[in-house]
Amino acid sequence: MENKTKSILIxxxxxxxxxxxxxxxxxxxxxxxxxxxxxxxxxxxxxxVNVGLRAITEGAVRLKGE
Numbered sequence: 001m002e003n004k005t006k007s008i009l010i011x012x013x014x015x016x017x018x019x020x021x022x023x024x025x026x027x028x029x030x031x032x033x034x035x036x037x038x039x040x041x042x043x044x045x046x047x048x049v050n051v052g053l054r055a056i057t058e059g060a061v062r063l064k065g066e
Contacts, residue, residue, distance in 0.1 A: 005062040013053040014061070020046055 008014050020042055028035055 004059045008061040
C-alpha cells in the first residue's frame, strides 16, 4: 500500500476552515450578520462539513515539503 501525501495548501478541508475563520473575524467587525447568529451556526456546521470532506479525502496531507 502506497502512502501518498499532498501539500496542506491544496487540502479542501484546510481552506474551508481558513475561510470560516476569516469570515467570522471579518463579520465581527462589519456585523453583516449578527455574530450571535452566525457563530453558533458555524460551530455546529463546520464539524459536519469537515466530516464530509474527510469522507471524500483520498490521502494524508503534509505540512512541509519532502
